[in-house]
Amino acid sequence: AQTVTQSQPEMSVQEAETVTLSCTYDTSENNYYLFWYKQPPSRQMILVIRQEAYKQQNATENRFSVNFQKAAKSFSLKISDSQLGDTAMYFCAFRLRGYQKVTFGTGTKLQVIP
Template identity: 90%
Template sequence: AQTVTQSQPEMSVQEAETVTLSCTYDTSENNYYLFWYKQPPSRQMILVIRQEAYKQQNATENRFSVNFQKAAKSFSLKISDSQLGDTAMYFCAFMMGNTDKLIFGTGTRLQVFP
């Protein structure tokens, strides 16, 4: 069975600095997708970034980028120029190809300090 592990329960970063959230996953499949979701205090889940496993190029969305290491089964999220509004729980998630079922990690709580 596929599993997603987020080993950092909590992280903190100063405003305008860069922070990296870690995620590892376990699968024997080659066709899959990886996601990062953000859950601010409002608890609304928001899709931050999506990565297709067959693409070598790391996905980027404005200040958010990933470091996808397929051989190491690692999928970390880098947040550049951190803003107070980035304070949230961040969930890494895995989806096997053609299943459309998301498997989530336990999340990392990120606090951005002024």
């Protein structure tokens, strides 16, 4: 069974600064996807960024980037130039290629401080 661990329940960052959210996972499989989802106070789950395990290059989406360390089974999210709108719960998620089930971490609550 796959597990996803987010060891930081809460974090805060000053506006315009950079913050990194940690995520580790456990699997014996080789082909999978990793995701970061954002859940603002509106509760809507929004995909932030995704990474395919067979790609060594770290995914980037504007101010969001990941540090994917496959051997260490680590998938951290870096948010650069933090904005007030980044305040939200952030969930790390894992999905085996070809399977429907997604396993989520317990989330990290990020507060961006003006």
